[in-house]
Amino acid sequence: xxxxxxxxxxxxxxxxxxxxxxxxxxxxxxxxxxxxxxxxxxxxxxxxxxxxxxxxxxxxxxxxxxxxxxxxxxxxxxxxxxxxxxxxxx
Amino acid sequence: xxxxxxxxxxxxxxxxxxxxxxxxxxxxxxxxxxxxxxxxxxxxxxxxxxxxxxxxxxxxxxxxxxxxxxxxxxxxxxxxxxxxxxxxxxxxxxxxxxxxxxxxxxxxxxxxxxxxxxxxxxxxxxxxxxxxxxxxxxxxxxxxxxxxxxxxxxxxxxxxxxxxxxxxxxxxxxxxxxxxxxxxxxxxxxxxxxxxxxxxxxxxxxxxxxxxxxxxxxxxxxxxxxxxxxxxxxxxxxxxxxxxxxxxxxxxxxxxxxxxxxxxxxxxxxxxxxxxxxxxxxxxxxxxxxxxxxxxxxxxxxxxxxxxxxxxxxxxxxxxxxxxxxxxxxxxxxxxxxxxxxxxxxxxxxxxxxxxxxxxxxxxxxxxxxxxxxxxxxxxxxxxxxxxxxxxxxxxxxxxxxxxxxxxxxxxxxxxxxxxxxxxxxxxxxxxxxxxxxxxxxxxxxxxxxxxxx
Numbered sequence: 001x002x003x004x005x006x007x008x009x010x011x012x013x014x015x016x017x018x019x020x021x022x023x024x025x026x027x028x029x030x031x032x033x034x035x036x037x038x039x040x041x042x043x044x045x046x047x048x049x050x051x052x053x054x055x056x057x058x059x060x061x062x063x064x065x066x067x068x069x070x071x072x073x074x075x076x077x078x079x080x081x082x083x084x085x086x087x088x089x090x
Numbered sequence: 091x092x093x094x095x096x097x098x099x100x101x102x103x104x105x106x107x108x109x110x111x112x113x114x115x116x117x118x119x120x121x122x123x124x125x126x127x128x129x130x131x132x133x134x135x136x137x138x139x140x141x142x143x144x145x146x147x148x149x150x151x152x153x154x155x156x157x158x159x160x161x162x163x164x165x166x167x168x169x170x171x172x173x174x175x176x177x178x179x180x181x182x183x184x185x186x187x188x189x190x191x192x193x194x195x196x197x198x199x200x201x202x203x204x205x206x207x208x209x210x211x212x213x214x215x216x217x218x219x220x221x222x223x224x225x226x227x228x229x230x231x232x233x234x235x236x237x238x239x240x241x242x243x244x245x246x247x248x249x250x251x252x253x254x255x256x257x258x259x260x261x262x263x264x265x266x267x268x269x270x271x272x273x274x275x276x277x278x279x280x281x282x283x284x285x286x287x288x289x290x291x292x293x294x295x296x297x298x299x300x301x302x303x304x305x306x307x308x309x310x311x312x313x314x315x316x317x318x319x320x321x322x323x324x325x326x327x328x329x330x331x332x333x334x335x336x337x338x339x340x341x342x343x344x345x346x347x348x349x350x351x352x353x354x355x356x357x358x359x360x361x362x363x364x365x366x367x368x369x370x371x372x373x374x375x376x377x378x379x380x381x382x383x384x385x386x387x388x389x390x391x392x393x394x395x396x397x398x399x400x401x402x403x404x405x406x407x408x409x410x411x412x413x414x415x416x417x418x419x420x421x422x423x424x425x426x427x428x429x430x431x432x433x434x435x436x437x438x439x440x441x442x443x444x445x446x447x448x449x450x451x452x453x454x455x456x457x458x459x460x461x462x463x464x465x466x467x468x469x470x471x472x473x474x475x476x477x478x479x480x481x482x483x484x485x486x487x488x489x490x491x492x493x494x495x496x497x498x499x500x501x502x503x504x505x506x507x508x509x510x511x512x513x514x515x516x517x518x519x520x521x522x523x524x525x526x527x528x529x530x531x532x533x534x535x536x537x538x539x540x541x542x543x544x
Contacts, residue, residue, distance in 0.1 A: 005097055035094055046094050058156055077101065079158035081092065086344045088096040 002052035003032070003081040006065065010074025012043040019072060020047075020065070027061065028053040043074060048081065100341075104159055107314035108376045109342060111349045112369050113163040114150050115290035117297035117305045117362060118142050120169040120206075128178040132191040135174070139166060139195040139204075142304050142359075147200045149356045153349055161349065162511075166196065167295035167307075168206035176218035182225035189229035189236050196235040203278075205295035207238040210285070213247040213534065215256075223256055227263035230275035237278045237293035241285040243480040245487045248537040249283065254480065255529050257281045258473030262496060265465065269498035272506045276495040277428075277460060281476050283483030283490045288363050289419040294456075294491055305362035306354045307419060310346030311369040312338075314376045316406075320384045331385065332405045339366065339409030347414040365419030366410030367455060368402075370430035372513035378402075378423050379432025390432060391442030399423060400453035420489060422455025428508055428515035429460055437516050444475075444518055452482050457490040462506045462515040465498040472496065474525035477535075485538050 008016060017036070024031060029049050036045040051058060062078045069076030103109035123134035147164045154161040168174075171188050179185045189207050196204040207229055209219040226238050240257055243249035261276055268275035280294040287298020290307035297305075319338040323330050346364045354361045370378045379390040385398045403422045411417050425447065427433045436442035444461065451457040457479045476492045483490030497506050500517050507514045 005092065007097060007101060033091060037094075044094075046097050048091065059152065062155055062158075077158050080156050082348055083157040083159060083345065084092045084097055084100050086348045087100055087341045088092065 002050055004049050004051055004058070004078055005081050005084060006047040006049060006076065006078045008043065008045040008069070008074050008076050010043055010069070012038055012041055013072065016043060016072060016074060017045065019068060020076070023065065023068060024049060027056050029061065101158070103312070103315045107312070107318045108371070108373060109312045109315050109345065110160040110162050111308060111346055112311040113165050113290050113309040114146070114161060114349065114353050115165045115167055115295055115307045115309065116143050116146050116357075116359065117167045117288065117301055117307060119297055119301065119303045120174045121299070124174055124177055126177045128184055128187060131175065131178045132187060135188065136191050136195050139168070139192070140198050143199040143201065145357060149353060152356070153352050157348070159345060159349070163203070164201050165290070165292060165295065166199070166201050166204045167290070167297045168192065168204065169297050169299065170208040170210055171206055172209035172216075172219040172222040173299065175222065176216065179218060179221055182221050182228065185222045185225035186229050186232065189225070189233050192236050193233035201235070203235050203237050203292040205237040205239065205292050206297060207236050208240060208296040210241045211250050211253045212241050212244040212283075213250060215250070215253055220256070223253070223260060226260050226279060227267050227275065230264050230278050231267035237295065239280040239282055239285065239294045239296060241282040242476065243283040243484050243535075245284060245484050246537055249477060249480045249484055249535040251477065251529070251534050252532055254473050254476050257476055258469040258471075258529065261472050261494065262469045265496045265498050272500070272508065273465070273495050273497045274508055277493065277508055277512050279493065281492045283480035284488060286419055286489055290365050291367065291369065291420060293493065301362070302360055304359045306350060306357065306359050307362040307365060308346045308350040308353070309365040309367055309369065309419065310342055311367065312342040313368045313370050313378050313381055315342055316368065317375070317377070317381045317384050320381065328401070332401065335402060335405035336409035339406040340413045343410040343413035361416065363416045363418030364414040366406060366414070366417055366421040367419070368406055368423040370424060370426065371511055372429055372431055374431055377430045377432035378425055379430050379436060383432065389439060389441035390436045391446050395446065396449050396453055399425070399450050403454045420455040424456055424459065425450055425454060426460035427518070428462065428506070428513040429511060434513070434515065437518055444520060448478065448482070451479060451490055452486060455489060457483070458492045458494060460493055460495070460512065460515065462495045462497050462500070462517045463520050464501045464517055465496050466501075467496045467520050468526070470524065470526040470529045471520060473529040475520075477529070481535070
């Protein structure tokens with residue numbers, strides 16, 4: 001399994017998705033699904049991505065996305081998908 | 091495909107409701123280290139632990155990062171040292187050298203606790219086992235990370251009252267030797283009845299002789315998650331209440347199962363069990379007492395507490411067993427006083443007494459846990475309390491335990507700081523009437539009858 005879930009939460013600003021997608025493209029991470037809402041000025045996004053083509057260790061992707069989040073003032077988490085599927089699917 | 095709401099639910103549990111994996115505990119058998127030469131024995135023990143567990147902490151951290159779930163503790167349990175050291179140790183001080191070796195190995199692989207400085211004496215004590223028990227006070231005072239446990243009874247064998255008497259004395263001595271640290275040594279010492287072989291939680295973890303060479307046991311936690319889930323069903327009937335606890339326990343346990351699977355894959359060590367326990371911490375919102383209060387009690391300790399706890403404990407198990415193929419360890423709600431802010435508050439408002447806690451231990455996992463009592467409590471009284479708890483375990487076919495801290499120099503009304511996950515505790519009153527003549531009789535209490543149940 002090489003799928004991961006990326007969640008982004010924070011104050012809405014220009015270019016959040018662009019910044020994240022550029023990073024993912026540069027690291028050959030494929031986006032399979034993306035959904036996004038804005039609740040009271042708060043940006044809320046979830047992506048399901050496939051990291052199987054990426055050469056980067058998963059740990060580095062997690063840390064670098066968190067770092068980008070800090071730079072643009074949002075919280076970015078990248079977690080392996082199983083924690084959600086195991087919890088919510090029997 | 092997983093949806094927005096589900097992802098948010100999981101991440102809220104982690105971020106706001108303190109869902110975590112409380113411990114990954116690697117059980118390591120030391121039986122093949124046995125040697126009549128003490129120095130050789132110590133070297134073999136050190137080498138085996140540090141080679142098996144060298145990647146435990148880094149793998150734990152890696153899994154935590156990849157799944158975004160905190161894995162709070164990485165720990166080791168070993169074969170009861172009374173067995174491992176029986177050929178080599180001729181004095182209590184010989185056993186203390188093994189404790190120091192365990193401590194050194196734990197520090198080398200960076201685990202925060204190592205359990206197994208233990209003896210299983212539910213029916214009788216061998217000379218080596220008695221030496222180990224007499225070594226406990228010194229062992230706990232000269233080491234930082236070693237935890238000790240002694241099993242003094244079981245449903246099948248009855249209660250070894252000689253061991254109970256000795257352990258009362260050893261707890262007193264441990265308190266005395268660690269008095270500069272608020273008798274902290276006693277927080278690392280548990281006296282059991284029906285001790286499980288595969289418990290991943292400290293201080294009572296040891297690697298039983300029925301276990302494989304090495305195994306991974308995982309302890310999950312999540313009192314905050316259960317408490318939050320119950321907030322949404324206030325006023326509903328018991329059926330709805332129980333369903334909610336079960337569903338939540340299922341979700342929490344699945345995380346433990348996932349972490350266990352990943353850990354064993356990466357460490358190349360077989361899976362033991364997931365321990366489905368609700369283990370509180372002193373942090374606000376991570377409390378078993380708060381769950382009981384959410385169920386409908388003004389304060390934990392009020393009439394109804396035992397029933398509410400029985401219900402909670404049972405539903406946690408019912409939800410949890412489906413989430414994991416192998417469930418074991420202690421599996422149930424923990425009710426330590428110093429590690430649970432809600433319990434501490436209840437003691438401070440005089441709603442919760444030692445006697446009520448004893449009643450609560452009849453229906454939940456473990457027993458009288460992390461309770462500070464006056465430093466002038468006698469060894470015989472400690473033995474009496476241990477005997478009472480062991481009797482509850484023996485008759486009800488469940489694990490019970492005692493981890494009491496008779497804090498030297500402190501009395502009722504004082505507060506004791508243990509620090510970190512061990513928390514702080516108000517000193518609680520103990521019944522002052524003597525049980526000396528009872529404890530001094532010697533011998534054992536026979537095993538209970540297994541029929542005519544009433």
